[in-house]
Amino acid sequence: MTPMTTEGEKTTTSAAPAGHARRTAKRAIVGRLSWGLADQAASSMSNFAVGIYVARSLGLAAFGVFSLAWGTYGVVLSVSRGLATDPLVVRFSGVSDTSWRGAVARSSGTALGVGAAIGAACLVVGLGLGGRVGPAFACLGVMLPGLLLQDAWRYAFFAAGTGRKAFVNDLVWGVALVPAMVMAARVGSVAAFVLAWGASAAVAAAYGCLQSGIRPRLTGAREWLREHRDLGYRYLVENVSNSGASQLRAYGLGAIVGVSAVGVVRGAELLLGPFMAVLMGLSLVTVAEAARVLRRAPHRLGAFCLLLGGGQAVAALLWGAALLLMPDRLGELVLGGVWPSASQLIVPVTLGVAGAGLGTGAAAGLRALAAARRSLRCQLFASACYVGGGLGGAAVAGTIGSAWGVAAATVSGSAVWWLHLWSALRERHHNPIREVRKP
Numbered sequence: 001m002t003p004m005t006t007e008g009e010k011t012t013t014s015a016a017p018a019g020h021a022r023r024t025a026k027r028a029i030v031g032r033l034s035w036g037l038a039d040q041a042a043s044s045m046s047n048f049a050v051g052i053y054v055a056r057s058l059g060l061a062a063f064g065v066f067s068l069a070w071g072t073y074g075v076v077l078s079v080s081r082g083l084a085t086d087p088l089v090v091r092f093s094g095v096s097d098t099s100w101r102g103a104v105a106r107s108s109g110t111a112l113g114v115g116a117a118i119g120a121a122c123l124v125v126g127l128g129l130g131g132r133v134g135p136a137f138a139c140l141g142v143m144l145p146g147l148l149l150q151d152a153w154r155y156a157f158f159a160a161g162t163g164r165k166a167f168v169n170d171l172v173w174g175v176a177l178v179p180a181m182v183m184a185a186r187v188g189s190v191a192a193f194v195l196a197w198g199a200s201a202a203v204a205a206a207y208g209c210l211q212s213g214i215r216p217r218l219t220g221a222r223e224w225l226r227e228h229r230d231l232g233y234r235y236l237v238e239n240v241s242n243s244g245a246s247q248l249r250a251y252g253l254g255a256i257v258g259v260s261a262v263g264v265v266r267g268a269e270l271l272l273g274p275f276m277a278v279l280m281g282l283s284l285v286t287v288a289e290a291a292r293v294l295r296r297a298p299h300r301l302g303a304f305c306l307l308l309g310g311g312q313a314v315a316a317l318l319w320g321a322a323l324l325l326m327p328d329r330l331g332e333l334v335l336g337g338v339w340p341s342a343s344q345l346i347v348p349v350t351l352g353v354a355g356a357g358l359g360t361g362a363a364a365g366l367r368a369l370a371a372a373r374r375s376l377r378c379q380l381f382a383s384a385c386y387v388g389g390g391l392g393g394a395a396v397a398g399t400i401g402s403a404w405g406v407a408a409a410t411v412s413g414s415a416v417w418w419l420h421l422w423s424a425l426r427e428r429h430h431n432p433i434r435e436v437r438k439p
Contacts, residue, residue, distance in 0.1 A: 309361020
């Protein structure tokens with residue numbers, strides 16, 4: 001005879017598996033985010049070490065030239081991410097292995113093709129420029145394919161939920177950097193440091209092929225661009241407007257104040273290096289996780305994004321406060337002759353990074369929603385404010401005026417990102433949208 005079960009017992013029985021499933025899902029999210037934080041920590045430390053080593057080895061003016069090459073790489077990286085890896089993360093996070101492998105082969109081939117095409121242009125421009133800047137840009141052009149492919153593997157691993165592999169790949173880059181930087185220091189030129197930085201990335205890119213067991217398909221680039229043109233081209237404009245605004249500010253600051261001012265700003269940013277690196281590569285983890293939250297518990301997306309952005313903003317403010325207490329002797333040990341000028345920018349740069357951190361939470365939500373039109377409008381507005389604030393401040397009050405102008409622009413841009421995210425969430429609640437991933 002089947003035992004009688006009361007209504008309360010039924011409720012308890014059905015609630016237990018549901019509660020266990022929620023706890024399991026939370027642990028999985030924490031695990032993936034933990035690997036993301038570990039990967040960003042590895043990336044942050046290597047970027048920070050490169051910047052500090054170059055600053056101490058070359059001096060302020062040469063460090064400014066290296067910063068221009070570094071910033072140009074950031075612009076090219078944004079092109080690659082917009083066309084190749086941002087659509088991958090939005091549409092192929094948490095899919096079957098077969099679907100993921102086919103997408104990664106085409107996506108990584110697209111990144112490699114972008115690196116080869118823009119790298120050739122950089123090489124030609126660099127050879128034509130000459131002087132101190134030309135060789136640095138020529139060497140950057142040679143190294144771009146490896147740099148972009150390494151970044152593509154990181155996106156691919158996080159889309160698959162295997163952030164551990166991305167972390168290991170960044171560790172390989174960091175280990176390869178050590179002998180490369182030592183050799184570059186013996187040469188003592190900006191070009192040598194660019195070559196060392198790019199060659200070590202190429203080592204990690206080759207290792208990524210072994211980790212994934214996937215060979216990039218250059219011939220699949222055209223197919224990839226065609227399939228994802230509805231997202232890719234909007235993300236391209238969005239990303240380039242972001243990194244391009246930063247580079248326009250750097251070029252303009254160099255023209256208005258001098259190339260040494262670029263080195264001063266870069267030095268101040270290095271002091272907040274861990275958070276700058278997290279912001280640059282945030283979509284490695286957060287867009288993929290936001291897309292998973294949207295599929296499994298869409299009503300929690302807003303809270304997830306708020307926790308993400310608010311946590312970054314608070315962490316940046318705490319780090320900036322600690323920097324203000326740092327003794328001058330320690331600052332000079334880290335940045336050498338760049339420290340006296342860079343230390344004056346700690347407060348505005350910290351506020352700018354905190355504002356950007358808050359905004360990236362909303363940006364991750366809009367990416368997960370595949371609201372490309374909204375995110376594009378937000379980014380164009382934020383970029384216009386960034387360039388206007390940075391160059392307007394430089395014209396009025398030099399380097400420190402530029403830093404305060406950027407801080408005000410970043411906070412304003414963050415507010416716009418959040419307004420658009422809340423609007424998009426309301427629209428989705430009243431008019432549910434289709435699945436963000438194509439079949």
